[in-house]
Amino acid sequence: MxxxxxxxxxxxxxxxxxxxxxxxxxxxxxxxxxxxxxxxxxxxxxxxxxxxxxxxxxxxxxxxxxxxxxxxxxxxxxxxxxxxxxxxxxxxxxxxxxxxxxxxxxxxxxxxxxxxxxxxxxxxxxxxxxxxxxxxxKALALSVFLRSFCLLAQTAIGDTLVQDIQYSPDTHNLLVRLSDSYKRSFLETLKVNTENLPHIENTGKVKGLILTLKGEPGGQTQAFDFYSRYFAPWWDVAEDPVTGSAHTILSSYWSQQLGKKQMRAFQCSRRGGELNIALRPDGRVDVKxxxxxxxxxxxxx
Missing domain, CATH: 3.10.310.10 (Diaminopimelate Epimerase; Chain A, domain 1)
Structure with a gap:
């Protein structure tokens, strides 16, 4: 065939x-x-x-x-x-x-x-x-995280300062927002330990890890509202270069944080990728x- x-x-x-x-x-x-x-x-x-x-x-x-x-x-x-x-x-x-x-x-x-x-x-x-x-x-809702997720985040990023942790029960993704004190270059070069994550979290509650950082809208020629990286060792994918589905979660989170319905995002993998996002009044997400x-x-x- x-x-x-x-x-x-x-x-x-x-x-x-x-x-x-x-x-x-x-x-x-x-x-x-x-x-x-x-x-x-x-x-x-x-x-x-x-x-x-x-x-x-x-x-x-x-x-x-x-x-x-x-x-x-x-x-x-x-x-x-x-x-x-x-x-x-x-x-x-x-x-x-x-x-x-x-x-x-x-x-x-x-x-x-x-x-x-x-x-x-x-x-x-x-x-x-x-x-x-x-x-x-729809833009996927986030809920209060479990304490066990803190250990998962710490295993992945060590002593990196964390500003917020949220969990998406619909997709089994854990969203970790890094401190606003960090710049894009920090997220791009951050070494993330993914090898041990499936051993620490093997209950099925978590299937993906999103690291995200507030953007610098006024400080770059190409301004972005937020940055991210995505890791899914539970699916045998150490790091995904650009993840459209993860942005259904990121769009919901950052829309609330920034008070915006239209945003520009950059996923900071080695290959890199740009996404334009718009949230509709009914909660659906447009990703361009x-x-x-x-x-x-x-x-x-």
Whole structure:
């Protein structure tokens, strides 16, 4: 069996920056072991699998697709950057006609395999840039953290000064805000111990660690409202370069802290990535970013 396979860098307009994701186009469902083996072979933080839901349409004509995401270790319930990468492949490589119509969106239906049914809408807004809307996914609420999470944070970042810790029960992510006394360069160079985190927290309550820092809106040529880094060793991903799904949590937190509904964010990984965020009145999150296809090939299965 021959499957079209691509790699696209998401949340960047430049190749070799942002967050790379593999995108595999399917005519039919695969065996679960095959999904996982392909993700292992690609060895990226996520591999997305797109399947046409209408058998009469081709990839250039369809406006509705099934979408699944796999890390090298397991399937995950949501992945923003791999969704953006999937949209880039459909537009640039499949010439999907729906991206040329401003009034039409391409829908990714995510269902039983990811633990919940919802719709992700993606619409092209301008050259090399997409409008990524998590439709039906609201800015995720945070709750009071447990004391045991303090040990987890201390293991990860040592004696680094912490200003706030919050927990997202919906996504099992722990948000750790560093002291406002730190600058962006500190977060970028901070050595984070991820190896021991799954051993310290093995109850399933935490599946991801978000480190975040208040931005410096007036002090840089390119101003950002907040910075972040994301770690998920529980999913066999030590550090994710740019994480769209984590920004559903970050957007809620920083909107409350800054009193803003529109924000510009930068994820401070080695590759780096920029995201423009807007919170709608109904609580949904719009995340806007660029994507660039860097590889095209055929997978022999």
């Amino acid at each position: 021959k499957l079209p396979i691509f790699i696209a860098d998401a949340f960047t307009a430049r190749a070799f920056c942002g967050n790379p994701a593999a995108v595999c186009l399917l005519e039919n469902e695969l065996e679960n072991d095959t999904y996982q083996n392909i993700a292992k072979e690609m060895n990226l933080s996520e591999t997305a699998f797109i399947r046409r839901l209408s058998p009469t349409d081709n990839f250039a004509q369809s406006s509705c697709f099934g979408l699944r995401w796999f890390t090298p270790a397991s399937e995950v319930p949501l992945c923003g950057h791999a969704t953006l990468a999937s949209a880039a492949v459909l537009f640039y490589k499949m010439s999907n006609v729906n991206f040329f119509k401003q009034s039409v969106t391409v829908l990714f239906l995510v269902g039983r395999h990811s633990g919940g049914v919802y719709v992700i809408q993606v619409q092209k807004t301008m050259l090399h840039e997409y409008f990524l809307l998590f439709c039906g996914i 970013g660029a994507a660039t296809v860097v590889l095209e090939g055929t997978l022999m299965v």
